[in-house]
Amino acid sequence: MGDQKEISAEWKAIIFDYVSRMNEVMLNRSVEMLVGLTDFEQQKRIERCLKALGERELREGIKPVRSEMRARIERIQLVRGELLTDLAVHQIRTFEQRNLTWTEEKIERERVGFIRSGRDWRISRVRVLVDEAMLAATWHQQMQEVPLDEEENLKTQSIPRPYMNPQAVHGFKSRLWPGVGNSEDYRWDEIGRRSEYRREEVVAYAERWWNEPNPSYENFEVNCTNYVSQCIFAGGAPMNYTGRRDLGWWYRGQLNKQEHWSYSWAVANSLQKLLSQPRGYGLRAQNVERPEQLRLGDVICYDWDGNGRFGHNTIVTAFTPEGMPLVNANTVSSRHRFWDYRDSYAWTEQTRYKFFHITDEF
Incomplete structure (x- = not known):
């Protein structure tokens, strides 16, 4: 095999060439830069992504003006x-629109294979390690989500009033959950006082934690809904603690090696169902028809295959010059990403969305 340092230098040069070439592909929207990529499945994914992006940019009057890629070797x-x-x-x-610009970021994970070809290394395959749809089905199975009807359960369950939101960014677990039922300082005020949804604080939290997990919470392999729930909670939304995973919207973390959170807190389809259901208190939302009707701190849900099962959620953190939402998300860590996700390998022609405007008062 030769000297390890020499091999490492060769390998680094090929990695640099691969990343540079992919950067040019995304900036120029040119499949010609893919010449030499022998992983044809990856080539098809890239071509499909470029086509979808081109259609969006033509429709919205968006122009890509700068692109940079940085690769960190993890293994x-x-x-x-x-x-x-x-x-x-x-x-x-x-990107540029109406002579104004914005910058988006995302961190994708890939496994790139190299094999010897004479004295050189060449790329043998590229595997996307994580995309927004890849792990969703497995995650639903792991969580053992039961599709119960919440309205029927509300008729028979004694539901505690919602908890008011403490400072959620630091020391969350120890302050809010010293034990079930003894966080009286955070209970709904009996005289009916309501809290406001603090949208700026939602955005501040989303910006702080978009690319690293908040250690006050568990970090899931599929973390998009956990992240969105944290953002909503940081904005003042009260938890509805029921002690049942299929009911309410709540989080307690890991206790005695057992998971304690509701499906709606951590599972994309369950949060979508929760926001779809009308209720008189706690976390509530209005399903609006168009993305431009959303405000900061609102939520977009993604059904990748159009089959009614929503597998991804994002939080609105900014807007384009034309007023279209830009979103933050986890699983694939993303910041100020255009809302339609046409740049995702998960996106298909069948992808459907739900747009939820969170109420201003709880």
């Missing part, structure tokens, strides 16, 4: 002569 292993490299690719892209 290297040599398996039967193939060098497998796990990369975290941080993409920073600037």
Whole structure:
């Protein structure tokens, strides 16, 4: 195999070339830059993504003006002569609309394989390690979500009043949950006082934690809905603690090696169902028809295949010059990403959305 330092230098040069070439592909929307990529499945995914982006940009009058990619090596292993490299690719892209610009970021993870070809290394395959749809089905199974009808349960369950929101950013677990039922300072005021949804605080929280987990919460493999719930909670939305995973909207974390949170807190489809249901108190939302009707701190839900099962959620954190939402998200960590997700490998022609405007008072 030769000297390890020499191999490392060769490998780094190929990684640099691969990342540079992909950066040019995304900036110029040119499939010609894919010449030499022998992983044809990945080539098809990229071509499909470029087509969808081109259609969006033509419709919206958007122009990509700058693109930068930074790759962090997370793992290297040599398996039967193939060098497998796990990369975290941080993409920073600037777009222009009406002579005004905005910058979006996302961090995607890929496994790039290299094999020897004579004296050189060449790319043998590219595998996307995480996309917004890849893990959703497995996550639903792991959570063992039961599709119960909440309205029927509300008729028979004795539901505690919602908890008011403490400072959620630091020391969350120890302050809010010293034990079930003894957080009286945060209970709904019996005289009917309501809290406001503080949209600026939602955005501040979403910006702070978009690319790293808040240690006050569990970090899930599929973390999009957990992240969105944290953002909503940071904005003043009260938890509705029921002690039942299929009912309410609440989080307690890991206690005695057991998971304690509601499906609606952590599972995309369950949060969508919760926001769809009318209620007189607690976290409530209005389903609006168009994305431009949303405000900061509102929620978008994504049904990738159009089959009624929603597998991803995002939080609105900014707007384009034309007033279209830009969103933050987790699983694939994203900041100020255009709301329609046409740049995602998860997106299909069948993708459907729900747009939820969170109420201003709880």
